[in-house]
Amino acid sequence: MVDADQTFVIVGGGLAGAKAAETLRAEGFSGRVILICDERDHPYERPPLSKGYLLGKEERDSVFVHEPAWYARNDIELHLGQTVDAIDRTAKTVHFGDDGTLVHYDKLLLVTGAEPRRLDIPGTDLAGVHHLRRLAHSERLKHVLAALGRDNGHLVIAGAGWIGLEIAAAAREYGAEVTVVEPEPTPLHSVLGPELGQLFADLHREHGVRFHFGARLTEITGQDGMVLAARTDDGEEHPAHDVLAAIGAAPRTGLAEAAGLEIADRAHGGGVAVDERLRTSDPDIYAAGDVAAFHHTLFGTRLRVEHWANALNGGPAAARAMLGRDTTYDRVPYFFSDQYDVGLEYSGWAPPGTYDQVVIRGDAGKREFIAFWVKEGRVLAGMNVNVWDVTEPIQQLIRTGAEVDTEALADPRVPLDSLVP
Structure with a gap:
């Protein structure tokens, strides 16, 4: 039985975390809700970062899940810019912040998300090498694309997945020259297969994007700290003023691993292993969103889904499970994209x-x-x-x-x- 004396802690301030907090209050939980976010911005949605906000078609305030005043109004203890560095499962505490704050939990939700994979090649320390995951990344990239378009500059993108293609489309709308380097024979090969991947290659070529398939970046060259070119493993060199790494994301499982929670194998996307109720190997700890690898009863396998709808629906499902509701998370995976x-x-x-x-x-x-x-x-x-x-x-x-x-x-x-x- 959940009562007002209980404390629920949510680690991770993205869409899943914010919606979980919202659901706890909507379901009548009157106990303490603590939401800890390692970013200084209030919880926000990520799709606009590669779509409308990046293109300047949406205002900054539109990306936030709730207005800032909502958290205080709903008695959500929001800690921004704070990193949780330890979970003590025996004592049921989390340790976070520069001042070493320690809080007890009755139930804990991990929604720590994912981090963009880095290029492990020479030259990634140059000023013009970018990733896209956070709001600050999108803000920086917006200025970069505008400058490239204004100066007829070149952007090389490593990876022809969804993020790579959406950024390619945005860059072309700004007027930048774009080359996409991809080891597979078509874009989106691991998701759509070759049958539909070619359609997206044709779409982007019609808009002036150049593709270099069957190759990987091996070096980014520069001068005076700035990018000059990107080289591939087949000996090609592409002129570049900026390079975007869009080679996927890795679940942020470090905190869970250190706490001894079960982690799914790489064949199932890694991530924190959870059951159909989004419960980890510890019955008082749950996980949702990008970091969770859940057993999907419909497909008969464990899946880790990195898309908006999974955070939107997974956070509330975990919140209901934490409250003891009869919950089975078996949503059909869903995502959307806009390109040109x-x-x-x-x-x-x-x-x-x-x-x-x-x-x-x-x-x-x-x-x-x-x-x-x-x-x-x-x-x-x-x-x-x-x-x-x-x-x-x-x-x-x-x-x-x-x-x-x-x-x-x-x-x-x-x-x-x-x-x-």
């Missing part, structure tokens, strides 16, 4: 090797279509490109696991709803 005049939504999980065909409904040439990744007649994932209001039936097809007629699936004249059993 192409908007898309992706639902499901179908990495290369898990499906036997891709079914296209609509006109892929006009970039108005839905793609379905199918195995033995069952939909594993779906992506709608410039086609809207279809996420619900796509997710229903995935969730039911029912065998569908692939010819009907490909036929735009057949309503998607009619294929859901």
Whole structure:
């Protein structure tokens, strides 16, 4: 039974943490809620950092989950710019801050997120090498892209994943020259496979982006502390004024590992291992968002999902579980992206090797279509490109696991709803 004498501590001040705190109060928890964030900014959402805010189309205040006054109004003890450096599971305490603050918890939620992977090559200490994860990164990058566009400068991007492509699109909108270096044969290869990856290569080439596939950066050269060029392992050299590392993100598991919590293996994305209730190997500690590797009952495997919807929904699910509610976290993974005049939504999980065909409904040439990744007649994932209001039936097809007629699936004249059993 949860009562007013209990203290719930949330470590991590991103979307998942802020929504967890909101849910605790909405569900009637009257105890102490402590939210500890290692950034000095109030909790914010990350999609605008590579989309609207980066392009100057959204104001800075629009990225925040709540207005600053909300935390005090809801009696959330918010500690900004504070790092938790230790969890004592026996004493049930967390140690944080420069002054060595120690607080007791009855339940603890880890939403420590992920960190961008760094390029392990010479030259990364130069001033023009960037990452994108935090609000400060986006603010800096916004000024860089504007300057590159103004001066006809060159940006080299390492990685053709979602962040790499969204930054490429933003850079071209600013007028910068862009080269993307990617070891796989197509963009988004590990997510979409070769069938759809080529579509994104064509989209970006139409907007002036140059790709260098099948290669990795080996060195960033410079002069007087500034970037001059980026070299690849096949001997090519690309002129560059700035370089962006967009080679993925690693879960921030250090705190959990030091506390002796179970960590998922790399095959399942690493991360803090949690069950379907987002509970770790310690029954009083939970994890959600980018750092959590949860057992997904729908796909029968452990997944670590690094997208906005997982933080949006995972934080509240963990909060309800902490309160003792009957909770099973089995949301269909979902994310969205905007690149130039192409908007898309992706639902499901179908990495290369898990499906036997891709079914296209609509006109892929006009970039108005839905793609379905199918195995033995069952939909594993779906992506709608410039086609809207279809996420619900796509997710229903995935969730039911029912065998569908692939010819009907490909036929735009057949309503998607009619294929859901």
